[in-house]
Amino acid sequence: MLHFSRWKTTLIWLAVLAGVLFALPNFLTESQRASLPGFVPARPMTLGLDLQGGSYVLLEVDRASLVNDRLLGLREDVQLSLRNANIGFANLAEVNGGIQFNLRDPSQTAAARTALEQLTSPISSGLLAGGSVVEAELTETQPGSFRLALTEAGVNYRLSTAVAQSIEVVRRRVDELGTTEPVIQRQGLDRIMVQVPGLQDPARLKNLLNQTARLTFRLVDVSNVAQAVAAKQQPLPAGDELLMTTDEPAQPILVQRQVMISGESLTDAQAGFDQQNSQPVVNIRFDSRGAQRFGAVTQENVGRPFAIVLDDKVLSAPSIREPILGGQAQISGNFTVQTANDLAVLLRAGALPATLDIIEERTVGPGLGADSVAAGQNAGIIGGVFVIVFMLVAYGFLGLIANVALLVNVILLVALLSVLGSTLTLPGIAGIVLTMGMAVDSNVLIYERILEERRNGRSVVQSIDAGFHKALGTIMDANVTTLIAAVILFFLGSGPVRGFAVTLALGIFTTIFTALTLTRWLVSYWVRRQRPKEVPKGWISFVPHGTRIPFMAVRRAAFTITIALSLASVASLFVGGLNFGIDFTGGTVMELRSKAESADVAQIRDDLATIVEGDLQVQEFGSPRDVLIRFGTQPQDAETPQASVNAVRGALQADYDFQRVEVVGPTVSGELAWAAVFGVGASLLAIAFYVWVRFEWQFAIGALLATAHDVAMTIGFLVVSQLEFNLSSIAALLTIVGYSLNDTVVVFDRIRENLRKYKKMPIGEIIDLSLNETLSRTMLTAVTLVLALVALYGFGGDVIRVFVAPMLAGVLVGVYSSIFIAAPVLIYFKLRPETIRGGDKEADEAKPVVGTSPSRPTPSGTV
Structure with missing residues (x-):
């Protein structure tokens, strides 16, 4: 595996060079990026809201108002269709979410069905959907009585259409704010996500998004007293609607339901000042059809008040002094300069087809974002220094090569994030630092295997070649388990959690490339140039060679302690309980x-x-x-x-x-809670299935129990510490799942190898042998990861600290479970029935150990 052809070498270094070029803009100022040549990439990573400030808003179409509007439209359609067909009807009304009416002549039933056939016919649901839906169903409740009701598919169709139209309206409104790179995306059937980085005034954004901006012009009813209707001293006149003005205090006003002209006819709206009193106003202009209609209405109603209604609020109700024939009008009211500007923005962007409710909001000020950037950079630098120094101390020159590969790994990861246009968030920075800690694991696996092969008598070149070859399968298994957790986290998470998942997943791919390709090329080049007589070693051996710790001898005591602590963790949920954040409580x-x-x-x-x-x-x-x-x-x-x-x-x-x-909001919090539970459970089952396919079902059960133990113990830590349990905590739990399985799979891989090598050795001794052989790798990987996490905890800021603390606890618990839970389970589930007696003390004393390797004696002690 140490031979590289010329084309392979060229491809490796072209990939590294491309990574440097695409990552370079992230380390330059804006002016420096602008001065780069045209062929050099100049696109840096996009910073998330928590790093540069801004607002995140999740909007949801108000289903009830949409249904009510559609029912109102259906009522008018029914009325018009029956009248055009000369069909007499009575008692037309909206009742319990449907339109009901009676025919004056029941013999016209067939004619009524024919007249309303257009309302009940299937309508196309779009080219992409490739089908049609029936929006309304007509039923005859009794002879001559009908009910027209919306179908569930019809309501969903209207919701989907409203979201598609609303996205364009929202985009136009946000663009009017002059912000850079807003993100406006559809989420699910009835939601829209709006993310505006760098926005200084989030309240203004919410005001713009929270208004339907449905502008109508209606005549005022002057024949009745609005105050009497508001006080319920007289009934609401037929054809009228009681609205309130925007004055302080608000005043009631009676307007006709009939819309004389709507905002759909507007072509422009600009803020300005009234020439008479210099008050802020909004000047509007109608299209030709609207101008004609507006002129006719004002000509027919000179002297009558004319209400200008925005979202069921009367902005003003001036009297028509003379016909307005030029297609231009002026909206006045209690405006400030900004509110006049905002109204002009709303009118230019158009009205929303339905009411949008803000169900989730996250806003970060620019000052806090700058602090987060500084904290993240410090944590990354300090974490990187910790890992680099540790690798030099542990492996000497080989550690230097690992550090070069680690630096390239980070550069490639930043380059990929830049090319894909990913948004870097605080959890994303945590993902980069975590990748640094976990990337070292691959090099540790390789180096430990090289040293082991050298101790078994192989030459330097043979040891290096065998080390890379034998570590390949273990590295792939370990990283695939973490990748599964990252993929599930991406699909079930949201916002910053997804950013962490993307960073972690990309980090796995760059780690595999640098460990199995770049590191191997660097070692190969060093071997060819230097022709070393010995494999380099570090200055300190953290785990002495030849350890013979009888882990299985204490497995029953470990199981007892494990069960007791696990039960205590579960009980703590009911006694103290988790400190749920607003992600789950609302x-x-x-x-x-x-x-x-x-x-x-x-x-x-x-x-x-x-x-x-x-x-x-x-x-x-x-x-x-x-x-x-x-x-x-x-x-x-x-x-x-x-x-x-x-x-x-x-x-x-x-x-x-x-x-x-x-x-x-409570709706979002409930959904997040279920998604969190489902995400952790799905990741556990998916990883267990992968282990089952790669090993045996006993290994899958061991991995599942060990990982479930780690999750339970980490939750117990969160209960005791009373740290806030939020979406970041779920990301931490899923990362622990990935890391724990990573560690467990490495041990399982060695157990499987030794099962094939020592076919007659008792299973308990094989497990002890495997644990001791991988103990150095387990401890070194845990230490490097802990160093990276400690840097994040100490220097990453308060937001990252809540995310990192459970991960620190989970890493320590994960090392314990790999040794004292996952491995002993193989004995209890009779991995090798014919030698299961080797797991019992009596059998150990009665039967001598056979089949051990001369260079690697079996650990002493009874198991």
């Missing part, structure tokens, strides 16, 4: 920074006592100027989304800057 988290030298926590509690219902947590966070506020989902948010957040902003924004705001 609610709001705000991080504030005082404009003064210190924050007044007590005053904040007093200010919010009348705004926030239920549990309110206000605490110092980091420095004396920083405050963390947490509260659950508020009742007022059900009626008006974001009402509580807006109220808190209004109460505190004079004295505090809002560094971070996260709002998760």
Whole structure:
């Protein structure tokens, strides 16, 4: 495996060169990138919101309002269709989500069905869908009585169509803000994700997105008194609607339901100033058809008030003094310069086809983003230094080669993230540092195998060649298990968790390339040039050669301790419970920074006592100027989304800057909880299936039990520590699953090899032998990963710290489970029935050990 043809060498270094070129823009300033030649890549990675600040909003189409609007349209269609067919009807009304009516002449039943056939005919669901749906079904409840109801498929079709139309409207509105690289994507059937990096005013974004912007012009009913109708002193007149003005205080006003002209006829809207009083106004222009209609309406109703209605709120109701024939009009109201601009933006972008509710919001201030970048860079540099120094101490010159490969690994990973246009988040930085720690594992596997082959009497060249050859299968198995966890994490996760999964998955591919190709080429080149007489060794041997620890002798005690701790972890869920974050409970988290030298926590509690219902947590966070506020989902948010957040902003924004705001609705939190449970369970089963295919079913059970133990113990750690359990915690758990299986598979691979080598050795002794042979690799890999995680924990900032702490605990638990759970399970499930007696003490004492290798004696002791 040490021979490389010229074309292979060329391809390897072309790949490295390409990685350097594509990664280079990330280490240059914007001006330096602009001065690069045209053929040199100049696209850096996109920084996530947590690194550069900005807003993330998840919108959901209001299903109820969409259905109500569609039913209103169906009612008008039924009325028009029956009248055009000269069919008499009565009692036409919307009842329980359907349109009901009675025929005056039951003999016209067939004619009524024919007249309404167009409403019940299948409609195309689009070229891509490749089918059709029936939107409404007509049923005859009794002779002469009909009910027209929307189908589930019809509602879903309307939802899908509304989302597609809303995305374009939302995109136009966001583009009007002048932001760079907004991300607007569809999520599922009825949701839209909007991510705007670098946005300084998230409240303005929410106001723009939270309005339907349905503009209508209607005549005011002057024959009735609106105040009397509002006070229910007289009934609402037929054909009228009671709306409120935008004045302070709001005033009731009666307008006709009939829309004289709608905002769909607008061609332009610009903010300006009234020439008479210099107040901000919005100047609008209609298209030719709209101008004609507007002119006719104003000509016929001179002297009557004309209501300008936006989303069921009356902006103004001026009287028509004279016909407006030029197709231009002016909207006045209680506008400021910004609200006039925002209304113009809404009108230019067009109205949304349905109401969009904000069900999740995450906002990070630019200052906090800059702090996160600095913390992530420091953690990455310090973690890299830890790993590099450790490899030099452990393997000497071979460690130097490993460090070169590690540097190239990081460069290739950054290059891939840049080429794919991936967004780098704080968990993404954690993924890079974690990749550094785990990438060393492949080199450790190779180097330990080389040293082992050399101790068994092979020459230097033979040892190096055999080391790479025999480590190949183990490296592939170990990395595939981690890749499975990353893939499941990507498909079931969201936002930053997905960023971590992408980084981890790409890191696995770059690790395999650098370990099995680049490292092998560097070692091969060194062997050809130097012709060494001995394999280089490190300055310190962390695990002495020839250890003979009888692990299986204490397996029963280990199992007892394991069961007791696992039961205690499960019980702690019911006693203390996890400290669930808002990702799972719903609610709001705000991080504030005082404009003064210190924050007044007590005053904040007093200010919010009348705004926030239920549990309110206000605490110092980091420095004396920083405050963390947490509260659950508020009742007022059900009626008006974001009402509580807006109220808190209004109460505190004079004295505090809002560094971070996260709002998760109860719907999203419930979905995230189920996705988390399903993600962990699916990853466990998928990895167990892979181990079953690659080994035997006993190995799969051992891997499953060991990994489930690691998850349970890590959850117990989270209960005891009361660290916040959120989406990042799920990412940490799935990473632990991947790492634990990685470690377990390495041990299993050696057990399988020794089973083939020592066919008559008792299974307990084979397991002991395998554990001792891989102990050096297990400890070295754990130490390198712990060093990387310690750097993240100490220097990565508070957000990463919550993510890293359970991983640290999980790594330590993973080493224990690989030795004392996964391996002994092979004995209990009778991996080799004919030699299972070797796992019992009595059999060990009665039967001498045979079949051991002369160069590798069997560990002493009874098992």
